Every structure is written in C-alpha cells, then in structure tokens.
Amino acid sequence: MKRIPVLLLGCGGVGQRLLDHIVSCRAIHSQQGLALSVVGVCDSRSMLLVDDLQNSEFSDVFLKEICKVKSSESSLSTVSHFGRPCQIFNNPTELAIDLSASLGGSTGLVVVDCSASSETLQILKKSVAFGCCVVMANKKPFTSNIEEYEELTLHFRRIRYESTVGAGLPVISSVTRLLASGDPITRIVGSLSGTLGYVMSEIEIGKPFSEVVLFAKSLGYTEPDPRDDLSGMDVARKALILSRLLGWKIDMDSVQVESLYPDEMGPHLMNTEDFLGSGLALLNVIISERVKAALSKGNVLRYVCMIEDSRCRVGLQELSKESALGRLRGSDNVVEIYSRCYKDSPLVIQGAGAGNDTTAAGVLADIIDFQDLFK
Numbered sequence: 086m087k088r089i090p091v092l093l094l095g096c097g098g099v100g101q102r103l104l105d106h107i108v109s110c111r112a113i114h115s116q117q118g119l120a121l122s123v124v125g126v127c128d129s130r131s132m133l134l135v136d137d138l139q140n141s142e143f144s145d146v147f148l149k150e151i152c153k154v155k156s157s158e159s160s161l162s163t164v165s166h167f168g169r170p171c172q173i174f175n176n177p178t179e180l181a182i183d184l185s186a187s188l189g190g191s192t193g194l195v196v197v198d199c200s201a202s203s204e205t206l207q208i209l210k211k212s213v214a215f216g217c218c219v220v221m222a223n224k225k226p227f228t229s230n231i232e233e234y235e236e237l238t239l240h241f242r243r244i245r246y247e248s249t250v251g252a253g254l255p256v257i258s259s260v261t262r263l264l265a266s267g268d269p270i271t272r273i274v275g276s277l278s279g280t281l282g283y284v285m286s287e288i289e290i291g292k293p294f295s296e297v298v299l300f301a302k303s304l305g306y307t308e309p310d311p312r313d314d315l316s317g318m319d320v321a322r323k324a325l326i327l328s329r330l331l332g333w334k335i336d337m338d339s340v341q342v343e344s345l346y347p348d349e350m351g352p353h354l355m356n357t358e359d360f361l362g363s364g365l366a367l368l369n370v371i372i373s374e375r376v377k378a379a380l381s382k383g384n385v386l387r388y389v390c391m392i393e394d395s396r397c398r399v400g401l402q403e404l405s406k407e408s409a410l411g412r413l414r415g416s417d418n419v420v421e422i423y424s425r426c427y428k429d430s431p432l433v434i435q436g437a438g439a440g441n442d443t444t445a446a447g448v449l450a451d452i453i454d455f456q457d458l459f460k
C-alpha cells in the first residue's frame with residue numbers, strides 16, 4: 086500500500102469536508118493501492134500533530150472528532166487528545182515548516198491549504214522547496230506578487246490548485262492541457278463566482294440582496310468575509326490565477342475590478358459583523374434597481390470575468406437571458422475558453438462553482454493526482 090501523508094492547513098467548511106471525504110473514500114483508495122494518512126491539522130492558532138511522523142496517523146474516529154469540534158467553531162486546542170498518539174502545539178507556522186523539512190525529502194508530504202489566509206504563503210514556499218507537494222483551495226498564496234508566484238511555481242509538478250478556480254470544476258486542468266498541446270488560448274470568458282451567480286439569479290425572482298447574501302454564506306458559497314465576493318476580489322483572484330497560467334507576468338493591480346459596495350463599507354472601515362448585520366441591507370435598493378432595469382429590457386446581470394488581448398477585467402454586465410452566462414442559475418459557474426482548436430465554438434465548462442462538498446472533492450482529486458510521486 087502506498088502511503089500519502091497529509092498535513093491540512095485550515096479546518097473550516099472546506100477542510101472539514103475534505104477530512105470527511107478522506108474517511109469515506111478509504112475503500113476506493115485502498116482498491117487503488119493508496120492510503121491517505123493525515124498526520125497534522127492546523128487552524129489559525131494551533132496544530133494537532135501525530136507523535137510518530139513516519140509510522141502513525143490520525144484514526145478516522147479522531148478525524149471525525151476534529152470535525153465535530155471545528156464545526157462548533159471551537160479552537161483545535163479544545164480537541165481532547167489525551168490518551169491519543171498526538172500532540173498539540175500553538176505555533177502552527179514554525180511547526181508546519183519543520184514538518185515539511187523533515188518529511189519533504191524522505192517519505193514525502195502533501196501540504197493542503199484550505200485556509201483563507203495569505204499567511205500560509207511562507208509555509209507553502211518552504212514546503213515546495215523541501216520537496217513536499219502542495220495543494221491549494223486557498224487563492225491568496227497564488228495571487229500575491231509575481232516574484233512570490235514564480236518562487237512558488239518553481240516546482241510546478243508538485244503544485245495543484247484546481248479548486249482555486251471554479252471549485253471542483255476542471256478549469257485549471259483544461260487550460261493546462263490546451264497549453265501543453267500548443268493550442269494558444271486567445272480568450273477566457275466566464276461567470277466564476279458561485280456567490281455572485283446565486284445572488285443575481287435569486288434577486289431576479291424578487292428576493293432582497295441582503296437576505297440572499299446571508300443565505301449564500303450559510304450554504305458555504307461565500308468567502309469567510311462575503312465582502313471578498315461582493316468586492317469582486319475573489320473573482321479577480323481567479324482571473325489573475327488564470328492569466329498567470331496563460332503566462333502573463335502580471336500583478337493584481339493589472340486586473341480591473343468592479344465592487345458591489347462603496348469604499349466606506351470596506352473591511353478597513355467596517356467590521357464583518359456590522360457589514361452583515363446592517364451594512365448589507367443598505368445596498369438592497371440600489372442592487373435591486375440595477376437588476377430590475379436589466380430585466381425590463383429582457384436582460385439579466387451577471388458578474389463576468391473577461392481575459393483577452395492582454396487585459397483582464399471583472400465586473401457586472403447586462404446580458405441576454407438566452408446567453409450561456411444569462412441562463413446560469415444558482416451557484417453554477419460557466420467558463421468559455423477560446424483557442425485555435427476552439428475558435429468559433431468555445432470549450433465550455435459548466436457546473437457547481439462553489440460549496441464545501443465540491444471544493445473538497447476537487448482538493449482530494451488533486452492530492453490523489455500526486456500518487457506517482459510517492460513510494
């Protein structure tokens with residue numbers, strides 16, 4: 086049996102669902118000769134780590150207990166670990182780096198980033214340099230400046246990040262395959278926010294903006310702070326990831342971004358609780374008027390990502406109800422890729438573009454994709 090040790094950074098909605106998937110896929114993986122061994126789990130403050138890295142792993146019972154504690158929004162440090170072969174530490178960053186240094190070159194280790202933090206970048210850079218594999222659902226490490234991006238991607242074959250764009254949809258792999266076959270991509274157009282797709286299609290049927298955003302959060306579609314979605318920054322990160330995959334050496338300041346809320350409601354001036362509690366409702370009228378104005382012309386509003394002619398922009402567009410993007414409902418994403426082979430009729434990828442389940446499934450598939458690198 087091939088053992089693949091996993092260190093999980095971030096145990097929120099996506100991280101917990103990943104642990105669920107790892108447990109429920111044991112039989113399938115075993116038929117393939119694979120065993121995923123979770124050796125450590127971190128949240129923002131603590132790390133739980135097995136006491137014998139080479140030989141032990143968290144049991145499935147213990148993984149379920151971790152999920153139970155984290156789903157009640159408690160800290161990992163409150164997980165009862167007494168009597169179990171593991172230890173708890175409150176310096177997760179240094180420890181994660183030590184762990185990748187000791188396992189990277191020997192048994193191998195997959196470091197999985199399911200946090201929503203930019204602070205994991207240092208861990209990921211060091212892990213890849215030490216010989217570990219890295220999987221990201223978190224877009225932030227991959228959208229820092231171009232120098233950091235180039236450092237992180239020096240060992241491209243040991244990095245997977247399918248879930249950063251379109252959650253579980255095969256967007257990154259499709260673009261990668263087209264590029265590898267020498268088929269030049271000229272244009273990517275898409276609706277790449279599950280949250281904004283859901284919000285726009287629900288407002289069309291008369292629901293208030295604030296109510297719909299809060300519901301999208303409860304469904305696990307939004308970022309931890311939904312302003313990351315509403316500002317367009319989450320889509321801008323996806324656009325930057327795709328543009329860099331096309332070989333463009335650009336930073337975030339090259340992406341033109343339209344925000345759905347004014348600057349005075351931004352994170353530096355209003356905390357998340359106030360924004361969700363009272364700020365959001367102040368936007369109900371203005372957003373619903375924009376949606377109604379589009380509907381009166383037989384159109385709909387969609388938050389569109391457009392990458393072409395060395396330009397990258399994301400924002401609301403009024404589109405025909407019958408267009409591929411206009412027909413989208415709920416949290417579905419659609420991406421159209423135009424290239425030499427897909428010139429007049431683009432390659433289209435469509436399906437659920439947000440949610441913990443599909444995102445975690447994409448992360449798991451990325452981990453399994455590394456199997457040939459493990460002994």
Ligand SMILES: NC(=O)C1=CN([C@@H]2O[C@H](COP(=O)(O)OP(=O)(O)OC[C@H]3O[C@@H](n4cnc5c(N)ncnc54)[C@H](OP(=O)(O)O)[C@@H]3O)[C@@H](O)[C@H]2O)C=CC1
Pocket residue numbers: 094095096097098099100127128129130160177199200201202204205222223224225248249250251252279305306307308309438439440441444
């Ligand atoms: N949900 C979706 O549909 C999709 C999500 N993603 C991405 O997946 C990631 C996770 O999303 P989600 O699970 O909803 O987020 P959550 O907020 O539910 O969970 C984030 C987790 O990361 C932990 N964390 C924060 N900072 C650090 C750090 N420095 N080191 C280690 N862990 C840290 C948090 O700790 P604590 O519990 O202590 O706060 C928490 O456990 C995000 O980056 C998101 O963009 C990508 C595609 C789709």
Ligand SMILES: N[C@@H](CC=O)C(=O)O
Pocket residue numbers: 249251252277278279280281306307308314319438439440
């Ligand atoms: N918040 C994001 C989740 C996936 O990246 C979205 O709504 O698309």
